[in-house]
Amino acid sequence: MSRVFDALQKTGGGGTLPPTASPAEFVDALDKGFRLDALASVHAQLGPESRIVFHRDPSGPNAERYRLLRLRLNAVRAEAEIKTLLITSPGPQEGKSNLSLNLAAAMAEKKKQAVLLLEADLRRPSLSRELGLKLPSGLTQCTRSDVGLQSAIYKVEPFGFYFLPVGKALANPAELLNSDWFSEALAKLADSFDWVIIDSPPAIPVVDAISLNRRADASLVVARAGRTQQSSISDTIQLLGQDHVLGIVLNAVEKFGRDYHGYYEHHGDGTSPHSRKAK
Numbered sequence: 001m002s003r004v005f006d007a008l009q010k011t012g013g014g015g016t017l018p019p020t021a022s023p024a025e026f027v028d029a030l031d032k033g034f035r036l037d038a039l040a041s042v043h044a045q046l047g048p049e050s051r052i053v054f055h056r057d058p059s060g061p062n063a064e065r066y067r068l069l070r071l072r073l074n075a076v077r078a079e080a081e082i083k084t085l086l087i088t089s090p091g092p093q094e095g096k097s098n099l100s101l102n103l104a105a106a107m108a109e110k111k112k113q114a115v116l117l118l119e120a121d122l123r124r125p126s127l128s129r130e131l132g133l134k135l136p137s138g139l140t141q142c143t144r145s146d147v148g149l150q151s152a153i154y155k156v157e158p159f160g161f162y163f164l165p166v167g168k169a170l171a172n173p174a175e176l177l178n179s180d181w182f183s184e185a186l187a188k189l190a191d192s193f194d195w196v197i198i199d200s201p202p203a204i205p206v207v208d209a210i211s212l213n214r215r216a217d218a219s220l221v222v223a224r225a226g227r228t229q230q231s232s233i234s235d236t237i238q239l240l241g242q243d244h245v246l247g248i249v250l251n252a253v254e255k256f257g258r259d260y261h262g263y264y265e266h267h268g269d270g271t272s273p274h275s276r277k278a279k
């Protein structure tokens with residue numbers, strides 16, 4: 001299992017953010033507006049080994065832990081204006097995408113909440129694969145064409161969350177991530193959805209997550225048990241800005257020392273992001 005700790009040892013100091021890049025000249029295709037009920041639906045193609053516990057074992061303990069995280073995030077939101085939530089971690093392969101998928105599924109269980117899973121690891125997208133989907137377009141195709149964002153957002157059944165995939169991966173996404181276009185796109189998405197869960201790349205090796213962090217309302221940091229160094233967590237919190245981080249999700253805690261399946265069964269819950277004041 002994993003637990004979400006109250007956020008963290010404070011490391012002092014604010015974030016060290018990169019300088020703003022010069023604005024990119026993207027065609028503005030955002031003024032078209034869209035209705036959620038007009039978005040295309042797709043059905044996730046998932047096998048029994050899917051990482052989405054809401055597919056594999058929706059009434060099991062891991063799904064419950066995601067529901068607990070949902071509860072706590074909704075409680076935080078009662079005090080603070082949070083819609084866009086960045087999921088990041090210090091390094092690669094620590095469970096960011098896993099958390100993003102399951103949190104989106106957990107949040108979408110509450111039918112009243114319109115939840116968007118925004119794939120923002122523009123260099124190495126993985127969520128379409130995890131969902132077993134081959135989608136024709138994504139975020140990166142919306143920037144320079146007259147295609148509105150709505151054409152790249154899909155409602156994913158049976159979970160009911162919405163998904164905006166990357167589309168064509170980019171070797172250098174800095175221009176897009178630092179553009180006014182992206183800022184406006186995110187604002188528009190935040191207007192249209194109750195929650196926008198942003199699956200991001202790792203925070204330390206590349207600057208992308210820091211760019212995304214500047215645009216998100218708050219962040220959750222994933223740490224993987226037995227892998228993530230405590231010093232990397234502190235460094236990440238410092239990079240993101242400690243007031244911006246709601247908490248840490250500790251992933252893949254091997255509690256009972258069982259086989260891989262058991263190990264996997266006991267991952268990724270969440271809990272206890274500390275509340276923060278409205279920005």
Ligand SMILES: Nc1ncnc2c1ncn2[C@@H]1O[C@H](COP(=O)(O)OP(=O)(O)OP(=O)(O)O)[C@@H](O)[C@H]1O
Pocket residue numbers: 051089091092093094095096097098099121124126200201202251252253263264266267268
């Ligand atoms: N709790 C867990 N138990 C076992 N395996 C896990 C667990 N969480 C994630 N994994 C596995 O670890 C790998 C990385 O997970 P995931 O893709 O969610 O991490 P990530 O932080 O998004 O990686 P990246 O930095 O490459 O985007 C995947 O193969 C996934 O199946």
Ligand SMILES: [Mg+2]
Pocket residue numbers: 096097098121126199200
């Ligand atoms: Mg990932």
